[in-house]
Amino acid sequence: MSLPIVYITRKESFSACHRLHSKTLSDAENQEIFGKCNHINGHGHNYTVEVVLKGPVDPVTGMVMNLVVLKQHMKECIMDVMDHKNIDLDVPYFKDKVSTAENIAIFIWKQLEEKLSKGLLYEIKLHETDKNIVSYKGE
Numbered sequence: 001m002s003l004p005i006v007y008i009t010r011k012e013s014f015s016a017c018h019r020l021h022s023k024t025l026s027d028a029e030n031q032e033i034f035g036k037c038n039h040i041n042g043h044g045h046n047y048t049v050e051v052v053l054k055g056p057v058d059p060v061t062g063m064v065m066n067l068v069v070l071k072q073h074m075k076e077c078i079m080d081v082m083d084h085k086n087i088d089l090d091v092p093y094f095k096d097k098v099s100t101a102e103n104i105a106i107f108i109w110k111q112l113e114e115k116l117s118k119g120l121l122y123e124i125k126l127h128e129t130d131k132n133i134v135s136y137k138g139e
């Protein structure tokens, strides 16, 4: 008999600063596209990230995965890397990538995917502000 499939979520918050700026565009183009978010001194956000896993419930443990273990992975892959950091300057992945919420969600996916069993990671949902939210499912 097949095991029931359940979605589990762990939520964390981190604070970081960034600037929306593409090295492939001129200063005028950057200003035109990113507006206030292109300000040379950057700006900050209190991000919230939700990591969603999808998998079978182990009949012995009753878990898809121990959330305490997921918490540790999120600490290493997200908080230790980005909390209280300048994302553009402190995270090498963003050297040549614009630090949009889309790209940050993809970055988090790539980091976590390496730590988790294949196929377990289902969604990264990143709240950049209360109103601006992106979702990435590895496609």
Ligand SMILES: Nc1nc2c(c(=O)[nH]1)N=C([C@H](O)[C@H](O)COP(=O)(O)OP(=O)(O)OP(=O)(O)O)CN2
Binding pocket: 020, 037, 099, 100, 101, 102, 128, 129, 130, 131, 132
């Ligand atoms: N597709 C994207 N668009 C924007 C992103 C992004 O990551 N992806 N990021 C920003 C800014 O970094 C930031 O989020 C500012 O957005 P804005 O909505 O203007 O800021 P507020 O939420 O503070 O604005 P309210 O006045 O409260 O609506 C911009 N675009």
Ligand SMILES: [Zn+2]
Binding pocket: 018, 037, 043, 044, 045
């Ligand atoms: Zn921003």
